[in-house]
Amino acid sequence: MRPLTAGPDEDARHTTPSPMLQRLAAERATGALLRDRGTLYLADGQVVHAESPATPGIDILLTTGGALRHEGWWDAVAQAGAGQRVARYLVDSGHVPGGALELCHLGALYDAAFFALAPTRTPARFRYGVSHWIGPVRPVAVDAVQRETLRRRELLDRIWPDALTDTAPVTRTAYPLDAPVPPRQLRVLELADGVRTASDIARELGRSAFHLLVDLRRLAAAGLVEAVGREAAPGAAAHGLAALPETADPDVALLRRLRDALEAL
Amino acid sequence: MYHGKLPELLPDAGTLRNLWVTAVRDVGRGVRVPGIDECLLEVMRLPGARGAAVVDWTSGLALGTTGESPNGDHEATAAETAEVARMAAEQPAFALPPPGGAGGPRPGPPVEDVIITTHTGYHVLRFVETAFDSSVFLYLWLDRAEGNLALARLRLGEMAERLVLA
Numbered sequence: 148m149r150p151l152t153a154g155p156d157e158d159a160r161h162t163t164p165s166p167m168l169q170r171l172a173a174e175r176a177t178g179a180l181l182r183d184r185g186t187l188y189l190a191d192g193q194v195v196h197a198e199s200p201a202t203p204g205i206d207i208l209l210t211t212g213g214a215l216r217h218e219g220w221w222d223a224v225a226q227a228g229a230g231q232r233v234a235r236y237l238v239d240s241g242h243v244p245g246g247a248l249e250l251c252h253l254g255a256l257y258d259a260a261f262f263a264l265a266p267t268r269t270p271a272r273f274r275y276g277v278s279h280w281i282g283p284v285r286p287v288a289v290d291a292v293q294r295e296t297l298r299r300r301e302l303l304d305r306i307w308p309d310a311l312t313d314t315a316p317v318t319r320t321a322y323p324l325d326a327p328v329p330p331r332q333l334r335v336l337e338l339a340d341g342v343r344t345a346s347d348i349a350r351e352l353g354r355s356a357f358h359l360l361v362d363l364r365r366l367a368a369a370g371l372v373e374a375v376g377r378e379a380a381p382g383a384a385a386h387g388l389a390a391l392p393e394t395a396d397p398d399v400a401l402l403r404r405l406r407d408a409l410e411a412l
Numbered sequence: 413m414y415h416g417k418l419p420e421l422l423p424d425a426g427t428l429r430n431l432w433v434t435a436v437r438d439v440g441r442g443v444r445v446p447g448i449d450e451c452l453l454e455v456m457r458l459p460g461a462r463g464a465a466v467v468d469w470t471s472g473l474a475l476g477t478t479g480e481s482p483n484g485d486h487e488a489t490a491a492e493t494a495e496v497a498r499m500a501a502e503q504p505a506f507a508l509p510p511p512g513g514a515g516g517p518r519p520g521p522p523v524e525d526v527i528i529t530t531h532t533g534y535h536v537l538r539f540v541e542t543a544f545d546s547s548v549f550l551y552l553w554l555d556r557a558e559g560n561l562a563l564a565r566l567r568l569g570e571m572a573e574r575l576v577l578a
Contacts, residue, residue, distance in 0.1 A: 208544050208545065209544050211544070211545070212542070212543055212544035212545050213543055213544075214542065214543035214544040215544075244576055244577055245446050245447045246446060246447045246448060246451060246574075246575035246576050247542055247543065247544070247575075247576040247577075248447075249447040249448050249475075250448070250466070250475060250540075250542060250546060250548055250575075250576070251542075251544050251546070253448075253475050254468065254475075254546060257471075257473055285447070285448070294487070295473055298472070298487075298491070299471060302471070302472065327504045329501075329502035330507070331502075331547075352545065353544065353545050354545040355470075355471075355545075357470075357471060358470045358471065358547070361470055361471065362470075
């Protein structure tokens with residue numbers, strides 16, 4: 148679970164999310180950076196694509212809104228998938244206008260990159276020479292992606308400094324709707340059923356997952372939405388605290404366990 | 413060869429067969445089509461245009477920028493203008509249906525544009541309607557003395573349409 152306030156993230160916030168990505172950019176590498184929560188594809192040291200299990204892919208985004216029919220997507224994959232030029236084919240064949248594809252793909256790239264670059268203890272791997280079948284659209288500098296990822300973390304914490312709604316299933320609170328809720332947030336509220344997570348709702352609405360995090364934090368700040376399972380965490384933490392040994396000279400490991408338990412509250 | 417995560421919509425067997433048979437021919441073709449950069453260049457041709465950007469108003473992300481920015485930092489300008497766009501798009505007062513109730517509900521924000529006039533310039537925010545879910549607007553910074561607001565507003569509207577329909 149991501150710490151709610153200070154802690155290890157405090158350091159990460161002011162440095163680059165992935166120093167390895169910075170090195171790969173410097174050596175103008177081509178390949179795939181596989182991280183815990185997603186993959187970034189580089190060509191010549193620039194980010195050309197990103198994907199994450201937490202975010203809807205460009206196929207979901209385009210087909211859910213009606214910009215592209217399912218057959219159109221599969222036609223493109225069939226015709227241009229192995230040649231790794233699916234995006235180009237979508238535009239050339241008239242399935243999707245060029246500007247719309249750029250907007251959608253860029254949105255999906257930054258969306259997946261945000262999750263892929265989330266703090267993790269799992270080491271990343273880079274596979275040289277690998278490229279993605281979507282093909283070239285609009286490359287983005289590694290610096291821009293890293294900066295934007297940090298800016299997005301700060302934006303979320305400014306709206307509402309509790310990250311639980313980012314990952315846990317969300318549900319409506321008992322508060323009545325006493326102030327107008329913007330239509331886009333209202334649709335999210337309707338799907339907050341105690342089972343779906345932000346990623347589930349994003350997929351269902353064909354909307355960027357980061358946009359969902361923003362909407363959920365706003366709804367949480369308004370007291371209309373909360374994460375399910377909030378009660379479960381303190382119980383587990385209390386168990387951890389009870390098991391702590393009593394020593395006159397607490398060592399670093401003990402302090403770490405205390406901190407983890409407090410963060411889990 | 414590793415091709416990354418499989419698409420989330422599953423193809424039928426015939427489609428999969430075609431994928432391997434036909435796609436190999438496509439290698440090596442490629443021409444740039446009109447997109448974000450071309451749209452921004454077009455916007456900058458307006459008399460008095462000082463800077464322009466394509467911005468996502470939910471995140472404050474600048475998807476493309478050109479020319480100058482009022483505070484010397486395109487990313488900061490994008491985040492600030494995005495907040496203005498969001499406020500405008502979400503106010504119930506601006507979301508009223510047209511008189512007579514004609515047309516029914518339309519997708520996208522009900523606001524077409526936001527114009528802010530300062531002593532030295534105009535800031536025009538034009539919402540872009542897309543066929544997929546998005547929250548994008550075109551931003552133009554126009555010099556007050558050299559710019560023609562009426563013309564800029566019309567052209568920006570046209571270009572917001574062309575960007576996603578061309």
